[in-house]
Structure formats: C-alpha cells, structure tokens
Amino acid sequence: MNDRLTKIGVFYDGNYFLHVSNYYNYDHSRRARVSIAGLHRFIEARVGNAIGQPGNARIVDSHYFRGRLNAAEAQQRGSVLYYDRVFDDILMSSGVTTHYSPLRTTHGRRGEKGIDVWLALEAFESAMLRQLDVVVLIASDSDYVPLVRKLHGLGCKVLVMGWDFEFTTDNGTRMITRTSQELLEAASYPVLMNDLIDSPVSSGEKDLIDGIFVASNPDKKWREPAKNGEAKATLKPNNKVVLEEPSEGSPGDRLESEVFSLKNGYGFIKYPPNNLFFHHSAIENADFSELYVNDPVAYTLAHNDRGQLVATEVELLEDFEEE
Template sequence: MTPNRNNLLRIAVIYDGSFFWRISNYYRFTHNKQSHLNLSALHDYLRHHIAAIETDSRVALCQITEAHFFRGRFSLKAVQATRDPLKQLETDRFQDQVLMWAGVVAHYQPMNEAANPPEEKGVDINLALETYDLVVHKGFDVVVLFTGAADFSPLVRKLQSVGTRVLVPAFDLPNYAKTSQRLLEEAAYSLPFSDLIDKAVDDKYEDLLDAVFR
C-alpha cells in the first residue's frame, strides 16, 4: 500500500550484526573497494531507494527513525585469554564507534563460550522479538532487514501481516555471505546490493552508492 504523500514514511533498519560485519569486512579486505561500509551513507542510500518505490521519490518524507544492531559478544575474561586481547578490544571499540556515529542502537548477547568453537546464543530470537515489538508499538512503515538467514522468513511474514513492508538487501559474495533466496521471496522488496556495488545492474543513485565506501 502506497502511503499518503503528505505523511512521513517511517523506516527502521535492523542489523544481524554478524552478517553485517562479514559483509563490511569483505569490502574492506577482499573487494577492490578496500573500505568498510559507511553506515550513515548507507542509510541515506536506503532512504532514496525506498522513496522511489514508496512515495514517488519524495525523499524528505522517508526518514530512518530507528536503527538497531544485534550481535553476540565475548566476555572480558574470554578476550583476555586470547593471543592478542588488545587487538580484540580495539576491534570491539571500533565497531561500537561505527554504530554510535551512525545513531545505531547496539544490542549484545553473551556468547556461548562453553561451546567449541564458541557460538552466538539467543541473538536471533532477541532480534526477532525486539523487531516485532518495535513494529507493533511504533508502527514503522518499512523495515530494512539486513540479514541473509532463511530463519528470519517467519519474522518477515509476521511483520508484513501487520502492514509493515520488509526490504531485504541481497548479497551474493562467494565464500563469504549469501542472502537466502527464501528470505528474498518472502520480503515485499529486495535490493541487489552486491550487484549494484559491482555495477552489474543500473542504479540511478550511483553517487550515493559510491559514498557508502568513503
């Protein structure tokens, strides 16, 4: 449903943190961009893209009013036991600064450090519950779900059942990350992000897309 052109369209961006950093590290260390994703520029790009499909390019009416990031985090004791604890703490601080500068709220869950190898525990459930709660109580028009996991398909269906459209950015990075086709089929909108970055498809917001890597 296209919103009234005189109404603000409210967008929430939800990050599966492990997936996001896998993508960002790929573009920093493997891709020829040699740069992490700039979250503020990414949000600006998403606003323009959603404006084009939802409000006939009236960008001023499309605002990202909230952004949330979900990820597991190791305890200080576990970090101190690593070969290079300072490097891990610096990495954590760098990631926190990236989120802070972009106005993204971080939600961390304790890692299951008893597992071998250690694994995230409860992050997916927390992401799904918090996202649904946000939509129900704050009435977002669009949720951008930055994940690749098919396990979030029921969440997409649930959000759309209450009238919130879901956009899933699609990535296909061999040996790094790939967005589930099932997830893309469930979402109201998808955005072929890795193809856009590699100029495999046309994009009228090319300058904004380039800014994501500055």
C-alpha cells in the same frame, strides 16, 4: 498528495554485516569497509523511491545485534576492547542501538546463541509500537521468514538487503556467500546489493553506492606477520617452551594449534613442517581483526579446490592459563 513521513526501522544481523564488510575490505576490488552512515543514506533514498516519494522516508529506529567476547576475554586480546569501542562510537553516531550477547561455549565450540530470535522480537515490537512503515533487514538467513510474514500482518513492508558473492582466495579456496532465496521472495522489497554495487544504473545511484564505503582501516601494522620466521619452538604465556613436532591429520580432522602469521584478510596456522592457510571468512567465533600471532585456535583440516590442505571452521580458543 500524501506528505506523511514514511518511518523506517533498520535491523542488523551483526555477524552477517561484518562478514559482508570484511569481503569488501579484503577481497573486493574496492578494498573498503561499509559505512553505517552511508548505508543509512542509501536506505532512505531507496525506500523513498520505492514508495514514489523521494526525500520523504526517514530512519527512525535502528538496531545492531551480535555476540562478542566478554570484557575479561577481550582484555586479553590486546586491542579488541579499543576496536569494539571505536565501532560502538560509529554505531552510536548513526543512532544505532547495540545489542550484544556473550559468546557461549557449547559442546566445546563457542558461538552466538539466540541472536536471531532477539533480533526478530525487537523488530516486531518496534514495528508495532513505533508504527513503522518499512522494516529493513540486513540479514541472509531463512530463519527470518516468519518475522517477515508477521510484519506483513501488521501492514509493515519489509526491505531485505542481501549480498551474493563468490571469489577464490590466493590459496585457491573458492568462497561463496548466498542470501536465502526464500527470504528474498518473502520480502516486499528484495535488494541484492552486490548487483547494485558492481553495476549502478545511474550517476545518482553511483553516488549513493560510492557513499556506502569508507577508506580501508589504515591501522594494519598490528596484524602483520611475525618477523622471526618459522620458529621451531614457541614461548607460551606460562613461560614454557613447547617444541613443535611434525603434524599429522586427514581432511575432516578437528585439531588445535596456534596462529603463525596474519596478513590482509588471511593468515596461516602452525602445522609443522608447513603452515595451513585460512581465510578471514573461515573464522566462526571472532572477527579476523581480533586475532593475533600465537593465538590458540581450533580448526578443521580440509582440501581446497587445488587439493591443498587448508584450515576451515577456525575458532579462537581461550588463552592459555598460567600454572
């Protein structure tokens, strides 16, 4: 009997993980975020069962990768520094090493650069130096297929945790998330988590699934809509009042405006005489929790499934500078 410990390394594509956690917190009936500690317990149990040695698999290395605002920008975003620190504490308490890259602006748009390459290099190095038996990828992109093949070359098995889901927002927009089929086919152990979460096959699996989730964030008040209704003028940080004129645009146009209101997982952008709906998953360079009423944003006009105008490809812009 082989009693040697099976060593596991876990590697998070942070932006993808956040997208999944937001889905369960805002859109799924569970209304709860994914727990790092609970997910790790599930991974150890899943790998132990896969190798036929329950209880003999342990996570010995774990890493989280994501682009984020620099300190000066985060300080201007109210509580963002605080919430970043809270999540850092959660990761550290579960033994996860964090890797952050500053969000960079390219061709007028801000986003992550090189995160997938960084993750791949760290995963391969860790598998080689620590002689990992199993690498777990919490990711969905086919760009990780070459990494999976390289890890197999080291004799390291790969478990890919993916989520496929779709839903329709309150505004009638259909949202779809899919894990790369090529990535799932390349993995030693492909796991579609949405199927397991919605339809656990045993009471023991149900207990593990329930343990993946924590209660929803109780601090919601700071993201509630403004109380003053649809004001026709806005006071900017430079203390100048800018009158709002009727907006004009067509689907596909790239426009700029401000956040009018924020609710639980969605919001509205000022677009006189009405306002444009946007879903949390439409935000490209920030987390929904980082937005505040009156934040400047860029967005693309689009029609939802009902033919209504909505905002997609929403990007948080730099704050207005005082003159």
